[in-house]
Amino acid sequence: MKQRRAAITALGTHVPERVVTNADLEKIVDTSGEWIRTRTGIERRHVVEPGTPTSVIAAAAAQEALRRRRIGAEELDLIIVATVTPDMMFPATACLVQDRIGAKRAWGFDISAACSGFPYALTIGAQFVETGRHRKVMVIGADVMTSILDYQDRTTCVLFGDAAGAVILEPREDGTGILDFAHEVDGSGAGFLHMPAGGSLHPASHETVDKRMHYIKQQGQHVFKYAVRKFADASVQILLRNDFTGTDVDLFVAHQANIRIIEAAQHRMGLPDSKVIKNIHEYGNTTAATIPLALKTALDEKKLEPGNLVLLAAVGAGFTVGSVLLRWSGVAWD
Numbered sequence: 001m002k003q004r005r006a007a008i009t010a011l012g013t014h015v016p017e018r019v020v021t022n023a024d025l026e027k028i029v030d031t032s033g034e035w036i037r038t039r040t041g042i043e044r045r046h047v048v049e050p051g052t053p054t055s056v057i058a059a060a061a062a063q064e065a066l067r068r069r070r071i072g073a074e075e076l077d078l079i080i081v082a083t084v085t086p087d088m089m090f091p092a093t094a095c096l097v098q099d100r101i102g103a104k105r106a107w108g109f110d111i112s113a114a115c116s117g118f119p120y121a122l123t124i125g126a127q128f129v130e131t132g133r134h135r136k137v138m139v140i141g142a143d144v145m146t147s148i149l150d151y152q153d154r155t156t157c158v159l160f161g162d163a164a165g166a167v168i169l170e171p172r173e174d175g176t177g178i179l180d181f182a183h184e185v186d187g188s189g190a191g192f193l194h195m196p197a198g199g200s201l202h203p204a205s206h207e208t209v210d211k212r213m214h215y216i217k218q219q220g221q222h223v224f225k226y227a228v229r230k231f232a233d234a235s236v237q238i239l240l241r242n243d244f245t246g247t248d249v250d251l252f253v254a255h256q257a258n259i260r261i262i263e264a265a266q267h268r269m270g271l272p273d274s275k276v277i278k279n280i281h282e283y284g285n286t287t288a289a290t291i292p293l294a295l296k297t298a299l300d301e302k303k304l305e306p307g308n309l310v311l312l313a314a315v316g317a318g319f320t321v322g323s324v325l326l327r328w329s330g331v332a333w334d
């Protein structure tokens, strides 16, 4: 009997129309467009209209995926939302998305794994499909990073943007789908990238607001060094244990945090530019949304064909490290 695997059968994304360029940020903080571009690869990012929550952009991406797959929301069994910017602490954003899109039969939940959120959520969703328990699982990566950015902190506010991406996972028995995953966490790195207040450790108070503790805090250089090492390690490891090398990879779809981190992993695997998706110049780091957005770029650029071996990789706050190896099964794309 052929092995049942979970395959991505549809993709939808939502990118807000409003654009903030590096030049716009020069007017707000002490930075230069040149510094941002050369250190990160970012030239602009898209941001929501103030007050737009994550559930709205997540639902928009989900609806696009459903439209492309030509199915109704009531066919979904499960909705998993990866985000670090939920609409509120509870209920889960997945519940709000379920209601918004009318997925009457679906259950759902959120997962918090920051920039590794999408590969983690994809892996979780895949388990339900592989066991045969569910036939249609919606996996969404969505973040409104501007809701937690401190526009007085030039070291973080230039890095992020807002976006959402959604995929549908379904069973396939033709050799396509998710082949393997390799995830790890290192919680000793928690303090290097976090939002200190708003949880049970530092509940919201006048003091936490005055101390600007409801914003992202990052020790950039430390995160950078960890990410460069782990990104490449995780990518190489998952290839090796599946008896592949860099030459077998058709497409490397990396989390977009910094162009230098992506290129370090690219060079370690010996991949040419044509096999690596880079769209950070347009969107910045959209946290859980970068990988589905990069899949969209790949489809738009006709770099993704059925049967392709695709490697997804991410490193994020936690620290979290995620890599997923899959054989692309093809999606409707117009």
Ligand SMILES: CC(C)(COP(=O)(O)OP(=O)(O)OC[C@H]1O[C@@H](n2cnc3c(N)ncnc32)[C@H](O)[C@@H]1OP(=O)(O)O)[C@@H](O)C(=O)NCCC(=O)NCCS
Residues within 6 Å of the ligand: 030, 031, 032, 035, 036, 039, 040, 115, 154, 155, 156, 158, 193, 219, 220, 221, 222, 223, 224, 227, 257, 258, 285, 315, 316, 317
């Ligand atoms: C944030 C990041 C781009 C900073 O680049 P860097 O080369 O490490 O820069 P440093 O932090 O060493 O800072 C160098 C100098 O630039 C300054 N600087 C920082 N942000 C700046 C900005 N936006 N504009 C101008 N100067 C800036 C720093 O203050 C520092 O000045 P100093 O030398 O006078 O102290 C980089 O560390 C990074 O990408 N880190 C990982 C981010 C990431 O991936 N996060 C998400 C997890 S997936």
